[in-house]
Each structure stands twice: as C-alpha cells, then as structure tokens.
Amino acid sequence: MAVVISETDQETRPREVAPAAPSGQDERAARFIDVRGLQKTFEGDGAPVHALRGLDLVAPEGSFLGVMGQSGSGKSTFLAMLGGLSHPTGGSIAVDGIDLYALPGERLADFRREYLGFVFQSFNLVPYLTALENVTLPLAVKKMPSADKRSRALEVLERVGLADRAGHLPGKLSGGEQERVAIARALVNEPPLILADEPTGALDSETTVEIMDLFAALHREGNTIVMVTHNPEIQPFFDRTIVLRDGRLDCELPACPVDTPV
Numbered sequence: 001m002a003v004v005i006s007e008t009d010q011e012t013r014p015r016e017v018a019p020a021a022p023s024g025q026d027e028r029a030a031r032f033i034d035v036r037g038l039q040k041t042f043e044g045d046g047a048p049v050h051a052l053r054g055l056d057l058v059a060p061e062g063s064f065l066g067v068m069g070q071s072g073s074g075k076s077t078f079l080a081m082l083g084g085l086s087h088p089t090g091g092s093i094a095v096d097g098i099d100l101y102a103l104p105g106e107r108l109a110d111f112r113r114e115y116l117g118f119v120f121q122s123f124n125l126v127p128y129l130t131a132l133e134n135v136t137l138p139l140a141v142k143k144m145p146s147a148d149k150r151s152r153a154l155e156v157l158e159r160v161g162l163a164d165r166a167g168h169l170p171g172k173l174s175g176g177e178q179e180r181v182a183i184a185r186a187l188v189n190e191p192p193l194i195l196a197d198e199p200t201g202a203l204d205s206e207t208t209v210e211i212m213d214l215f216a217a218l219h220r221e222g223n224t225i226v227m228v229t230h231n232p233e234i235q236p237f238f239d240r241t242i243v244l245r246d247g248r249l250d251c252e253l254p255a256c257p258v259d260t261p262v
C-alpha cells in the first residue's frame, strides 16, 4: 500500500523521521517491519527477566500479522517495542526504514504520533468524553480547523459502524461498541501501522467475529496490522501467525507442531 500523506502531514513530518530516498521504496515496503536480534531484559530487585531473547522478523507492508504464544512469552513486550514505547536491551527494530531506537527521544515521539494506531483490550477510552470526542483526541496536535477534525472523526466513526452513537459516553456503549470507538481512535490519523494487544480479549465470541471482520476489512484496504492474541479462533484472519516461546520465535502457524502452546 502506498502511504497517502496529506499536505498537513508533510508539513509536520520532521525530516529525521522521513523515510529514506524513494529509490529504496520496494525494498522498504518488503521490509516494512524489520526486527533483528531483538532482546529485552528487565532488571529488577530479583533475577533479571529475559522477556525477549533474540527475535528476528521481517514483514512487508500490508501484512496482517498475528502474534501468539503463552502468557509471559514476550508478546506485549514485543508490541511495546514495535510501538516505540520500550527500548530494547539488544538488537534493533526498523519500521518503514526508520531505525526506531536510533532516533532521539522527541523524534521517537513523532514516530509514534505519525505512524501508529494502538488498540488495547482495555479500550482506554476517556469516560467523560463522548465517542466523537474520544476519536477526535489524537487530532488535537494537528494544525487543522476544528470543523475538519470533527468531520474526520465522524467519518471514521461511520467507518466502524458507529455514526449514530457519536454523542454517547463510553459507559453507555456495549463492549463491542467501545472497542469500535477505540479502533476509530486508532485510525483517525491514518497511521501506516496498527498495533493491537488482545483487542478481542474482553469480548464474547459473536462480537469478536464482528470486530475481526472490521480488522479484516482494514487489512484488505492495505493497512499493516500486528495483533497479539491468545484466541486460536481468530488466527484464520491473519495472513501470517508467529508463535513466541520464552522470548524467541518458536514457529509459524500452520507449520507449528500440533502440541505447540499458544
């Protein structure tokens, strides 16, 4: 998928975050996510915890990548690192040719704002703001007239099938509807990469399928999505599924041995 950059984005995109020369376009799209020897060790009072022990992964732009594995296998740690939220203790991650942890701190913040949409299991909606206001939040820093922000947010709410709930507070919405608001909020900036950590973990199976249909549509439209899940039922939605074990890439479904813990 070619990333459509609006004029506003081009004005605000800092040069340090801008991708490399266009000549490397194909190579960059093929290695849109480029993870090399990724390690994360948490040092605390007790013994150090090796959450990631050398993860390698390359995925092209437009992938819908599932990340599975038992609790504690390093899935959330990996997603946080892909999202520029947690520095590795070894190895590197590049997204769209940008070596994330080689960026100075404020440029990493710019990367998060311009490249990423996050969706979490707990939704993380602001309870005293309406659905529309929650979706508008990520546009706060954009140089854009308020009326345009509002119509952009409404457009995305419509996209997730919630236009008629725009004025509702999260507490007045069902779990599936709150999840849709969270997805709309993640999409409002048209991020090149969508990261989701167990986004269906709190939903019943019928609502899970509805939400996965929505993610599948986003994937068909060319979005790159990385989703962590425990739920084997949603695995068929992914075009590739990696399984982590003890901080390493254990195998890829469907080629994993049948008794592989996910």
Ligand SMILES: Nc1ncnc2c1ncn2[C@@H]1O[C@H](COP(=O)(O)OP(=O)(O)O)[C@@H](O)[C@H]1O
Pocket (backbone or CB within 6 Å): 042, 044, 049, 050, 051, 069, 070, 071, 072, 073, 074, 075, 076, 077, 078
């Ligand atoms: N901030 C942290 N401090 C210390 N240990 C952590 C921290 N975050 C995660 N861990 C540990 O790292 C390992 C991997 O955790 P995590 O990535 O959350 O696994 P998963 O998402 O697969 O359940 C676990 O042993 C967990 O306890």
Ligand SMILES: [Mg+2]
Pocket (backbone or CB within 6 Å): 075, 076, 077
């Ligand atoms: Mg987790």
